[in-house]
Amino acid sequence: MIRVLIADDHNVFVEGIESLISGSSEIEVTERCYNAGSVRERLAGSPIDVVLLDISFPQIEDGLGMCEYITRTYPAIKVIALTMHDDASLIKRVVRKGARGYLLKNTTKTELLQAIRTVYNEKQYFNEAIMHILLSDEPKTRKSTAGSDGKPNLTPRETEVLALIAQGLTTQQMAATLFVSTKAVEFHRSSLLMKFRVPNTALLIKTAMEMQYIN
DSSP: OEEEEEEOSOHHHHHHHHHHHTTOSSEEEEEEESSHHHHHHHHHHSOOSEEEEOSSSSSHHHHHHHHHHHHHHOTTSEEEEEESOOOHHHHHHHHHTTOSEEEETTOOHHHHHHHHHHHHTTOOEEOHHHHHHHHTSOHHHHHHTBOTTSOBOOOHHHHHHHHHHHTTOOHHHHHHHHTSOHHHHHHHHHHHHHHHTOSSHHHHHHHHHHTTSOO
């Protein structure tokens, strides 16, 4: 059973999210928190696998601070940002603070459950809408990631990660091979998805092969 903590200062929203999850046989909301103090208290005393965190809790900086606190203090706990904000710069800040997923509050039940399962299984979750927001951010940034031929410019580490992805290695296996953390591998994987402008690993491999980055 995947144990979920919901952290949001709006009671009605918390109840709504809990009702979406309630029908699942593998995911259970075990804690509900409406302020930062309650989050710290429940995390210290209860086994939690995934936190659904409103980044505006009660305001942006506090939400980001809470995200960083959770991921640093409890590295085994996965954080999914669940918010109304669709700003690319905020999404990037949340990822830097350690969040493994980002969902908007208009998400569907199917997507919410998929996101929870995905991050629980040591992967990141960013749907096509979020990827589109990131890829549409700052034309200069997009241009800087591509060479004169329009193909993505990859760092040496991204090239290594891409090759290992093509070999079918898991995140843990890649981390062990490269002597880095799993979070570092996921970061490079996300960067590759953005640079190749694809939403998932299957399309990443297909596109990279077409561009002759891998054989």
